[in-house]
Amino acid sequence: xxxxxxxxxxxxxxxxxxxxxxxxxxxxxxxxxxxxxxxxxxxxxxxxxxxxxxxxxxxxxxxxxxxxxxxxxxxxxxxxxxxxxxxxxxxxxxxxxxxxxxxxxxxxxxxxxxxxxxxxxxxxxxxxxxxxxxxxxxxxxxxxxxxxxxxxxxxxxxxxxxxxxxxxxxxxxxxxxxxxxxxxxxxxxxxxxxxxxxxxxxxxxxxxxxxxxxxxxxxxxxxxxxxxxxxxxxxxxxxxxxxxxxxxxxxxxxxxxxxxxxxxxxxxxxxxxxxxxxxxxxxxxxxxxxxxxxxxxxxxxxxxxxxxxxxxxxxxxxxxxxxxxxxxxxxxxxxxxxxxxxxxxxxxxxxxxxxxxxxxxxxxxxxxxxxxxxxxxxxxxxxxxxxxxxxxxxxxxxxxxxxxxxxxxxxxxxxxxxxxxxxxxxxxxxxxxxxxxxxxxxxxxxxxxxxxxxxxxxxxxxxxxxxxxxx
Amino acid sequence: xxxxxxxxxxxxxxxxxxxxxxxxxxxxxxxxxxxxxxxxxxxxxxxxxxxxxxxxxxxxxxxxxxxxxxxxxxxxxxxxxxxxxxxxxxxxxxxxxxxxxxxxxxxxxxxxxxxxxxxxxxxxxxxxxxxxxxxxxxxxxxxxxxxxxxxxxxxxxxxxxxxxxxxxxxxxxxxxxxxxxxxxxxxxxxxxxxxxxxxxxxxxxxxxxxxxxxxxxxxxxxxxxxxxxxxxxxxxxxxxxxxxxxxxxxxxxxxxxxxxxxxxxxxxxxxxxxxxxxxxxxxxxxxxxxxxxxxxxxxxxxxxxxxxxxxxxxxxxxxxxxxxxxxxxxxxxxxxxxxxxxxxxxxxxxxxxxxxxxxxxxxxxxxxxxxxxxxxxxxxxxxxxxxxxxxxxxxxxxxxxxxxxxxxxxxxxxxxxxxxxxxxxxxxxxxxxxxxxxxxxxxxxxxxxxxxxxxxxxxxxxxxxxxxxxx
Numbered sequence: 001x002x003x004x005x006x007x008x009x010x011x012x013x014x015x016x017x018x019x020x021x022x023x024x025x026x027x028x029x030x031x032x033x034x035x036x037x038x039x040x041x042x043x044x045x046x047x048x049x050x051x052x053x054x055x056x057x058x059x060x061x062x063x064x065x066x067x068x069x070x071x072x073x074x075x076x077x078x079x080x081x082x083x084x085x086x087x088x089x090x091x092x093x094x095x096x097x098x099x100x101x102x103x104x105x106x107x108x109x110x111x112x113x114x115x116x117x118x119x120x121x122x123x124x125x126x127x128x129x130x131x132x133x134x135x136x137x138x139x140x141x142x143x144x145x146x147x148x149x150x151x152x153x154x155x156x157x158x159x160x161x162x163x164x165x166x167x168x169x170x171x172x173x174x175x176x177x178x179x180x181x182x183x184x185x186x187x188x189x190x191x192x193x194x195x196x197x198x199x200x201x202x203x204x205x206x207x208x209x210x211x212x213x214x215x216x217x218x219x220x221x222x223x224x225x226x227x228x229x230x231x232x233x234x235x236x237x238x239x240x241x242x243x244x245x246x247x248x249x250x251x252x253x254x255x256x257x258x259x260x261x262x263x264x265x266x267x268x269x270x271x272x273x274x275x276x277x278x279x280x281x282x283x284x285x286x287x288x289x290x291x292x293x294x295x296x297x298x299x300x301x302x303x304x305x306x307x308x309x310x311x312x313x314x315x316x317x318x319x320x321x322x323x324x325x326x327x328x329x330x331x332x333x334x335x336x337x338x339x340x341x342x343x344x345x346x347x348x349x350x351x352x353x354x355x356x357x358x359x360x361x362x363x364x365x366x367x368x369x370x371x372x373x374x375x376x377x378x379x380x381x382x383x384x385x386x387x388x389x390x391x392x393x394x395x396x397x398x399x400x401x402x403x404x405x406x407x408x409x410x411x412x413x414x415x416x417x418x419x420x421x422x423x424x425x426x427x428x429x430x431x432x433x434x435x436x437x438x439x440x441x442x443x444x445x446x447x448x449x450x451x452x453x454x455x456x457x458x459x460x461x462x463x464x465x466x467x468x469x470x471x
Numbered sequence: 472x473x474x475x476x477x478x479x480x481x482x483x484x485x486x487x488x489x490x491x492x493x494x495x496x497x498x499x500x501x502x503x504x505x506x507x508x509x510x511x512x513x514x515x516x517x518x519x520x521x522x523x524x525x526x527x528x529x530x531x532x533x534x535x536x537x538x539x540x541x542x543x544x545x546x547x548x549x550x551x552x553x554x555x556x557x558x559x560x561x562x563x564x565x566x567x568x569x570x571x572x573x574x575x576x577x578x579x580x581x582x583x584x585x586x587x588x589x590x591x592x593x594x595x596x597x598x599x600x601x602x603x604x605x606x607x608x609x610x611x612x613x614x615x616x617x618x619x620x621x622x623x624x625x626x627x628x629x630x631x632x633x634x635x636x637x638x639x640x641x642x643x644x645x646x647x648x649x650x651x652x653x654x655x656x657x658x659x660x661x662x663x664x665x666x667x668x669x670x671x672x673x674x675x676x677x678x679x680x681x682x683x684x685x686x687x688x689x690x691x692x693x694x695x696x697x698x699x700x701x702x703x704x705x706x707x708x709x710x711x712x713x714x715x716x717x718x719x720x721x722x723x724x725x726x727x728x729x730x731x732x733x734x735x736x737x738x739x740x741x742x743x744x745x746x747x748x749x750x751x752x753x754x755x756x757x758x759x760x761x762x763x764x765x766x767x768x769x770x771x772x773x774x775x776x777x778x779x780x781x782x783x784x785x786x787x788x789x790x791x792x793x794x795x796x797x798x799x800x801x802x803x804x805x806x807x808x809x810x811x812x813x814x815x816x817x818x819x820x821x822x823x824x825x826x827x828x829x830x831x832x833x834x835x836x837x838x839x840x841x842x843x844x845x846x847x848x849x850x851x852x853x854x855x856x857x858x859x860x861x862x863x864x865x866x867x868x869x870x871x872x873x874x875x876x877x878x879x880x881x882x883x884x885x886x887x888x889x890x891x892x893x894x895x896x897x898x899x900x901x902x903x904x905x906x907x908x909x910x911x912x913x914x915x916x917x918x919x920x921x922x923x924x925x926x927x928x929x930x931x932x933x934x935x936x937x938x939x940x941x942x
Contacts, residue, residue, distance in 0.1 A: 468570075470491035
């Protein structure tokens, strides 16, 4: 990385492109003096008060500023956040200019000519970490916050930013220190036979830590639900109206959310946000017996999607008698009835009924069944209500506790856990206390790497290269 | 348009996409109260001071806020600008949040649920106009500012924003009012034979106005130079090294500007910014006699680009004798020597010379000639220096005065001018003063439409639909 933290850094902090406002941020000991070279306010910038907004002009510097008849400027708002009451704990100047790319880049170029250095990705947050305002998992939470696509992800990242995970890790580390102290006391007084009392106490402590870490690692299995939302797969044999149901659900639910655009779409996947969580709706290829390699591949993907789903919407054509092809769907329902939320949807209720609830009586009272007409949009409200009720069940799994969403954290916890378990085995097998202490110190260090008490350039580099410039 | 200006409006004012910071802006009578429903600061928002920044949390509202176990928030900076000391002269709240799209959109959605209306494109600036903070040409200058691609465009837009054009127009209107008064005096006292004295005075006044308006309309011919920069076309027969020269010039000049990315490129056009103005470098198809329709089309385009160029760089291969094909280039030089800046470049100076300055002696002392080697990058610095010296000539044409860059302004001025000239002819032809007054009042109104003293929904709609949302 080789970063010099004595430099004053600058970057455009707003997204790239053209808009109403852009913000250029400067942080470091010389931030105010560098900005002052270019800014004209009703008060000299070094005398400006912290956390106040000043109207002024920012004069661009060119290579030949003095030679030009007329220098160029933009009218800007300038805010100073003096150290340590700023994001980085350093002096920060924020310049809010007209949101044209040329303007923002000209201001940035001027600041760099004036002595600032272009910030590395995430360097403002890195400085907040280096200067002790936040620890490493809190810094990572900032990047997660910005990437959040739904309320759950945002809540989880906010809890991490506020120190929820940090406190847990510190708690583990404190308990490890306590255990190590007990062991060291035992080592000092080995002859006096204190061993037996303290061994039980130590095992109890270690088991507590092991359980807590295991629970935390276990939460990682739900990280996809948090980050990406609920996966709903629509399946059925061909021509039962899967795409019509998808489209009808979309228009039903688009009415619930406001129509601000932004969600990425592709041919197979559509996302709607209901009550702050994303439903990712997957339309799939019809499930049939086939020898056509294209169809076989389509069905293979359908089955992979079904495996991966949180909710299955199994669709039947209510106007046709059940056929051998529907049997494949019945089998899928049987296969997943215990592991997934499933709803049976009998579509085409606008046509005369050929099948009815009675045909599904083997699933009575365990699986919800709905008659709908995608054509008339009838029954769709019931389907939405049902999905939301499933959602509430799924949400309760994730809102009650913190969910680990970062693979680095999971890996560090697993390594720490392995060392603790090794230490525990050594105690059970009555090995020397010195081995136990050594393992626990290794675990203590792994957990320290997590929060950044112990860190390396490589770790910092990996983490902050994922940030955007300007954060 | 049908806009209700009593509404409180909200929009994301930063560019779309993901970044470090996003800003949501609210303007209108209820701005502070609407934001206060969601914001938690150390002071209730309605009591917050104007032009100060407060740290707080913005709690999102969902459809079922009360039912949710936990509501979602983002940590934000909140700034209030109280009326009339704000961009719109209304109460404005600016919320600076983490720059994730989901976060910014959730905040906007909350504010809309809380009673704000999504702002129309440019509606903040439209309100600044409606509330009398700026006139219409100043409002248009804001959009031009954001679109500026070079210092000249920015300077010109800033002059317009600061009222340079508005003052000129008001000056024309004042002089028209003066003329109309003189005419009306004449009409009242027609019998008393005051006619002859005042007629000269009136003609003098009208000629002054006509000249000023003509000069302003004439400046429009340079709007392309202001908005797009200097067009430099590289031409020559095939294989003289046009693309190598282009690439060598790019790398030479990329060193002059800082390496902040952002300029749009395509195969044929490259832009470098030198001393605050853009050089648009065009590589062209080699000029040859050909019957191949693809080549003929290429040559046709080359000639169109040459027609449109500000500077022509005519390239020859110094290692080969001149051929019949080079004669086509000689002809182009003769054709444009009086209307464009031209430099003759003898490339491949790294190879033994086959042609020399003597071969170009018909252009002696009128056209610059340089020997370069694109391969060795020798002579490129001289070429850059030469281009910059041409630039200084071109710049002096545009920096001394205001350049009209808006076709609406040009059209309105032309209509006003036609009415004034009609009035002048009526005086010369000794028609009744009433006709003259009628024509001058029409001109007065055309100029009033320009600054927005007189306006219509259609004009406002045309202007503000070109703005981005959030400005």
